[in-house]
Each structure stands twice: as structure tokens, then as C-alpha cells.
Amino acid sequence: MLENLEASSKYVPLESQHSRERLQAIDKSHDTVPPKTRPAAIVASGRNIFWDCLPHAFPIVMTGLFLVPHGRNMYWKDADYDYVDPIIPSLQFLAKFHEIFMGLSLAEIVLDCVCSGLLSSNGLPLGLVTAAYQVSSLTFFGSWEFWASCRLSSSKRATVSRLALLGLIFIVFLLTLVMGPCSAVAIIPNLDWWDHTNPFPEGPERAFMRYKPSDLWPTFITTDLIPPGCADTMSPDAEYCPYSAYELVKDWVGAHQNQGQEPNITIPGHGGVTRHLASVNVYPSLKRKGKMSTSTIGYKEASDLGAFWQYALGQGRSLATPSRPRIAPGFVDGSPLKKPEVRTICVEQYEWSTSYFDLPRHDLTVTDDLWWIPSSILQSQPKFRGLFSNTTDGIQSHVGQFPTIFTWIDTSSLVDGPSIGAVLAVNTPNESVALVTCSVSAYWKPTTIFLDPKSDMIVHEELPTRANKYDQGQGDLGTAIKIAVDWADAMNRNFTDDNGLETTYIQHMMERYNNNSSSPVIFSEPGFGQESIPWRISTALGLYLTEALARVQSTFWNGTVLCHTNKTDQESVFILGNLNGDDSQWWPQDKSFIDYAHEQGWAELQFAIARYGYGWGFQGKTVKLATAALVLQAVIGTVYLGLIISGIWKPSSWATMGEMLIFAINSSPSTVLRTAATPVDKHRWRQTVKIRKMETNTGSW
Numbered sequence: 034m035l036e037n038l039e040a041s042s043k044y045v046p047l048e049s050q051h052s053r054e055r056l057q058a059i060d061k062s063h064d065t066v067p068p069k070t071r072p073a074a075i076v077a078s079g080r081n082i083f084w085d086c087l088p089h090a091f092p093i094v095m096t097g098l099f100l101v102p103h104g105r106n107m108y109w110k111d112a113d114y115d116y117v118d119p120i121i122p123s124l125q126f127l128a129k130f131h132e133i134f135m136g137l138s139l140a141e142i143v144l145d146c147v148c149s150g151l152l153s154s155n156g157l158p159l160g161l162v163t164a165a166y167q168v169s170s171l172t173f174f175g176s177w178e179f180w181a182s183c184r185l186s187s188s189k190r191a192t193v194s195r196l197a198l199l200g201l202i203f204i205v206f207l208l209t210l211v212m213g214p215c216s217a218v219a220i221i222p223n224l225d226w227w228d229h230t231n232p233f234p235e236g237p238e239r240a241f242m243r244y245k246p247s248d249l250w251p252t253f254i255t256t257d258l259i260p261p262g263c264a265d266t267m268s269p270d271a272e273y274c275p276y277s278a279y280e281l282v283k284d285w286v287g288a289h290q291n292q293g294q295e296p297n298i299t300i301p302g303h304g305g306v307t308r309h310l311a312s313v314n315v316y317p318s319l320k321r322k323g324k325m326s327t328s329t330i331g332y333k334e335a336s337d338l339g340a341f342w343q344y345a346l347g348q349g350r351s352l353a354t355p356s357r358p359r360i361a362p363g364f365v366d367g368s369p370l371k372k373p374e375v376r377t378i379c380v381e382q383y384e385w386s387t388s389y390f391d392l393p394r395h396d397l398t399v400t401d402d403l404w405w406i407p408s409s410i411l412q413s414q415p416k417f418r419g420l421f422s423n424t425t426d427g428i429q430s431h432v433g434q435f436p437t438i439f440t441w442i443d444t445s446s447l448v449d450g451p452s453i454g455a456v457l458a459v460n461t462p463n464e465s466v467a468l469v470t471c472s473v474s475a476y477w478k479p480t481t482i483f484l485d486p487k488s489d490m491i492v493h494e495e496l497p498t499r500a501n502k503y504d505q506g507q508g509d510l511g512t513a514i515k516i517a518v519d520w521a522d523a524m525n526r527n528f529t530d531d532n533g534l535e536t537t538y539i540q541h542m543m544e545r546y547n548n549n550s551s552s553p554v555i556f557s558e559p560g561f562g563q564e565s566i567p568w569r570i571s572t573a574l575g576l577y578l579t580e581a582l583a584r585v586q587s588t589f590w591n592g593t594v595l596c597h598t599n600k601t602d603q604e605s606v607f608i609l610g611n612l613n614g615d616d617s618q619w620w621p622q623d624k625s626f627i628d629y630a631h632e633q634g635w636a637e638l639q640f641a642i643a644r645y646g647y648g649w650g651f652q653g654k655t656v657k658l659a660t661a662a663l664v665l666q667a668v669i670g671t672v673y674l675g676l677i678i679s680g681i682w683k684p685s686s687w688a689t690m691g692e693m694l695i696f697a698i699n700s701s702p703s704t705v706l707r708t709a710a711t712p713v714d715k716h717r718w719r720q721t722v723k724i725r726k727m728e729t730n731t732g733s734w
């Protein structure tokens with residue numbers, strides 16, 4: 034309330050440096066000026082500490098309560114929960130209340146700091162007097178009212194306090210911009226994948242691949258890896274043979290021979306799952322060269338994943354109960370699963386020497402970088418011998434009578450050479466012969482796969498990577514694979530076609546490109562890329578070879594074994610793919626299966642189970658940034674509360690704009706501000722103002 038200046042401690046109006054003479058006059062006339070002629074003041078009455086702390090404690094407690102579920106990575110409900118729609122809007126209202134209280138707390142802290150600055154001996158620039166009421170105003174931070182106040186004082190102490198206040202004001206401004214979204218992010222549950230906390234309550238499920246880890250993905254592919262029954266097409270092992278994908282790739286070639294499309298073939302596997310065999314065109318601007326990168330998930334890994342899901346359904350396991358579970362296999366020791374990736378590059382030649390021919394390097398980008406391969410390798414094969422019989426100065430004459438012929442080239446003698454090479458001679462529509470040479474580089478690449486069985490039965494990769502990323506040097510190529518010619522020859526089986534002609538699988542596949550096209554567009558003429566012969570041959574070879582590598586070490590008889598241990602430590606052993614169980618104990622009678630598997634050194638798998646639904650957790654950058662902003666606000670409020678409770682900081686005696694306005698109205702006129710007009714220039718905003726405290730017991734200011 035307003036009182037006589039003789040009352041207890043009080044404050045007098047705002048003082049400009051240019052009105053000091055007026056204040057000095059008032060000071061000197063203290064004992065003679067009648068009370069009614071002196072400036073009125075606001076009485077410095079005490080403030081209740083409870084009400085001072087409440088506006089700051091409330092948002093701090095709310096922030097803590099909201100962040101606890103995130104720290105516990107708490108799962109709430111499945112995505113199909115019936116009452117999600119009415120609950121989430123209610124949480125949005127709660128987030129708005131949280132935002133309001135945080136804004137009130139920050140504004141009051143800034144106001145208290147401004148009041149403290151006005152009471153100090155150094156005062157504050159005029160532009161900062163109303164800063165507490167404009168901390169959310171972008172106009173304020175873009176005006177001279179703020180920037181003119183950033184001018185530092187000549188006093189070191191005043192400079193430090195000024196910088197601290199400016200920093201606080203700017204931080205509060207940033208927080209007010211993001212408090213609303215941050216509060217909503219913290220309170221409203223996120224729809225995402227969450228770890229299943231107890232997927233195996235019935236007992237642990239432990240899976241072992243009956244291979245040592247070093248044998249799972251061999252780096253030298255030989256005939257030793259071909260199942261014995263692959264010589265017989267009626268063998269049950271046929272699906273694991275190198276040539277098992279022939280019909281699949283041939284059908285794609287026949288259906289898409291004139292479309293120039295990048296292939297993405299869906300391949301079925303055991304357990305009802307499918308996977309993708311896909312190629313991408315690397316450096317498509319190289320019109321005369323076909324460079325493709327092809328990859329797929331391993332046949333065995335995909336089939337094991339599908340079989341494990343069928344097992345969970347058949348046995349009624351808890352992991353199958355969520356509305357949308359996700360299963361991701363991995364090794365217990367943390368090492369990754371791997372997949373084959375094959376990069377093929379082909380170039381055609383209409384001229385070649387009787388001494389050598391060109392084989393393109395597998396890392397070919399924009400320059401012609403070739404290996405020289407002796408032509409004697411081809412001349413030693415009867416089916417190629419005729420290509421060199423009518424040559425003149427190394428130039429092949431038009432010999433359209435030659436059929437399409439194919440052979441693999443051993444590249445083991447080449448330093449840093451490709452996995453294997455290939456040569457194909459094809460007829461052209463103008464009755465000439467094109468010799469297409471290809472380099473094939475294969476790798477085992479790390480991958481992370483998962484199955485989302487209630488959405489689809491496709492085995493997905495967590496981070497699918499386009500192959501051209503690796504060509505640009507932005508990733509690990511993986512482990513290089515060498516391929517023996519005799520293993521590759523198993524892909525190119527001899528057979529008699531529908532016309533009674535003797536041919537091979539690969540030759541027959543390539544003839545579908547050549548013989549079924551009536552246009553010379555299929556040859557690499559200027560302006561054509563994916564319609565060229567090199568691109569088509571590179572695509573078909575990459576698809577065929579990649580799928581063959583995906584089936585290495587995938588035999589049923591060496592299938593993955595699953596061991597379930599119930600609560601009484603009784604083991605049940607299943608071979609994934611034979612889910613009826615295995616009543617016979619084919620391991621030593623005096624050992625548990627787990628002990629036996631460890632003695633054999635078999636690779637142990639583990640299945641990470643997740644569920645799709647609502648929950649709280651520090652997942653993603655958005656949640657982490659929101660948490661950082663909320664924690665910063667809570668820290669500012671906590672420090673302020675600590676200073677108040679400890680008595681180090683005493684809140685000012687005024688806290689409203691009205692009280693501040695009373696000081697301004699009752700202040701002495703300033704000669705500097707007397708001629709001010711809007712917009713106010715920066716020099717006037719820099720004027721230092723302060724509030725003087727009068728001690729009535731001594732009768733001095």
C-alpha cells in the first residue's frame with residue numbers, strides 16, 4: 034500500500050541518471066519538505082515463502098513425474114487398445130497445464146532478477162525493465178529495446194551481472210518457444226516398438242545353429258559345400274543346391290526382358306515367410322556398362338525365423354499374444370548375421386585379340402580399368418574356339434551363326450581380383466557377335482533382420498542399404514568371397530531345351546534376352562542404359578549367383594535346433610522346420626542338450642522380442658531434446674528454490690506490472706526521455722535506471 038516516507042523500509046521510484054539532481058534535492062530537503070510533497074513509495078512488506086515456492090515447485094514435480102516412465106522404458110498398451118482415443122486428448126490438456134506453470138515459473142524468476150538489478154547500485158538499462166513480461170515475444174528480441182541493453186558496463190562486477198541476466202533471459206526465451214511441444218512429448222505416450230519385458234514366461238528358448246560360427250559364412254565356395262543329392266533333381270536337397278533359383282530367375286528374365294526394371298523378386302521359404310531378392314543399378318549414367326549390386330537375406334536365417342514363429346504359435350507361447358510382435362534373431366555373443374551381396378559389372382566387346390580379352394575391374398566407376406585375360410582360356414574350350422578362327426587383326430567378322438555360349442573364368446590368380454569372372458558370346462541383330470565379359474565380386478555383409486508376423490510374413494532388414502552407398506566409400510564392403518569355378522559350374526547345368534537343343538541353364542536364360550527381342554535396342558547403343566546387353570546380363574548373373582550363395586549351408590539336415598526348458602528344468606528339443614518335436618535323444622544320454630551344444634561349439638542364437646504399442650522411453654532424438662529442455666527448466670527452478678529456502682536470495686517486494694507502473698509514473702521526469710517518440714532509439718533504451726531504497730531509521734536514502 035502507499036504510505037508516508039517515514040514508514041519502515043520502502044522503495045522510491047525509478048531513477049534516471051539524468052534526474053539525479055532532482056533526487057539530491059529531495060534528499061537534502063528530507064527534514065523540511067512536508068510529507069505530502071515527497072514521492073510516494075511501495076512499502077517493503079514481507080512475502081510468504083510458501084507462495085513464493087509453489088509456482089516453481091509444481092512444474093518441477095510434474096516434470097519429474099513425467100520423466101520417470103521414460104527412465105523405466107515403460108510400456109503401456111498395445112496399438113489396438115480401445116480406450117487410447119479418449120485418454121490421449123486428456124493428456125494433451127495436462128501437457129498444456131504443465132506448459133503454463135513452467136512459463137509462470139520462468140517469468141517470475143526473470144522478474145525477480147530484474148527487480149534485484151534495479152535495486153543494485155549499478156542499476157539496469159531501461160530496455161530490460163519489462164523483460165520479464167516479454168520473454169516469449171520475438172518482437173522484443175528483435176528490437177533495440179533488447180539489443181541496446183546488451184551494451185556492457187565499464188564496471189567488471191556490473192558486466193558479470195549484466196551478462197548473467199542477459200543469458201538467463203535468452204535461455205528463458207528459447208525455453209518458452211519449446212515448452213509446449215516438449216511437455217506434450219514427455220506426457221503423451223509414443224507409438225513405437227518396445228522391448229517385450231518377459232517374452233518367455235514359460236521358460237527360456239535357446240536356439241543353436243549346428244555349425245561353428247567360422248563355418249556359417251565360408252569365404253571360399255567350393256563343391257564341398259554342395260549337398261550330395263544335388264546331382265539328382267528329384268532329391269529333397271534340391272532347394273539347397275546352387276541351381277535351385279534357376280526357374281525363379283529365368284521367369285523374371287522372361288517377364289521383364291524389355292522393361293529395363295530393377296528387379297525385386299519375392300522368394301518363399303519355410304515357416305510361411307518370404308524374402309526379397311533385389312538389385313540396384315550402380316552408376317546408371319554409364320550407358321555402355323552394366324553394373325549391378327544384388328543382395329538378399331540368407332535362406333536359412335529367413336526359414337529359421339519363420340519356423341520359430343510357427344513354433345511360438347503352435348506351442349501357445351506368450352510372445353505370440355501381443356497384437357503386433359516383432360522377432361529379431363541375433364547371436365548371443367553379439368556378432369551380426371550376414372547376407373550375400375554380389376556386385377557384377379559387364380562390358381561388351383566387338384573387337385578382341387587372339388592373345389587376350391578384357392575383363393572389367395569390379396570397382397569400375399567412370400574410367401576403363403581392365404584386367405587382361407589370355408584368350409587361350411577361351412580357345413581351349415570347343416564352344417568358343419570358333420570365335421577366333423575367322424579373325425583378322427583381332428577384329429571379329431560377322432559370324433551370326435554362332436549360338437549364345439557362356440563360361441566362367443577363374444580369377445584366383447589376379448591380385449585383388451573379383452570372386453569369379455564370366456564370358457558370354459551373343460548374337461546381335463546385325464549378325465555380328467558381341468563378347469560380353471563380366472567381373473563378379475561377392476561379399477558377406479552384416480545385416481539385422483526381423484519378422485513382423487501379424488503385419489506381413491516378409492523377413493525385413495532393419496536398415497536396408499542401397500548398394501551404391503558402398504560404391505561411394507561410405508560403408509564396409511564386408512568379407513570378400515572367392516568362388517571356385519567347379520562350384521559355379523553346378524549352377525550352369527546341361528539340359529535339353531524344348532526344341533531338342535543341348536544347352537545350359539545360364540545360356541538358356543541369356544537366350545531369352547537375345548532371341549526374344551526383335552529390336553536392336555537391347556544392345557548398348559548411345560542413349561540406352563538399362564536396356565543394354567551388359568546391364569541385362571549383369572542383372573541376371575547377379576540374381577542367380579546371389580540366390581545360390583544365400584542357400585549355402587542351408588540344408589534341412591543341419592537345421593537349427595531349439596531347446597525349451599520348462600520350470601522344472603525339463604528340456605524339449607525341436608528342429609526348426611520339424612515342429613512335431615524330436616522324441617529320440619540323439620545326443621549323449623548323460624548330458625543335457627545345452628551342454629552338448631556348447632561342447633560342439635555351435636553358434637547360439639537369441640530372439641529379441643518387441644511389441645508395437647504405446648509407451649514412454651528415451652527413444653529418438655525428439656524425446657531426448659524434449660527431455661533436455663524440461664530438465665533445464667527444472668534445474669533453473671530448483672536452483673531458484675534452493676536460494677529462496679536457504680535465505681541467500683530474498684524475493685522482491687513487488688511482482689506485478691501494476692506495481693512497476695506505479696514506480697514509473699511516480700518517477701522524476703528525465704530530460705533524455707522527454708522528447709522520445711516511437712520507435713524509441715537505442716540510445717534512450719541504454720539509459721540506466723534504478724530503484725533507491727530508503728532506510729527510515731537513519732533518515733537517509
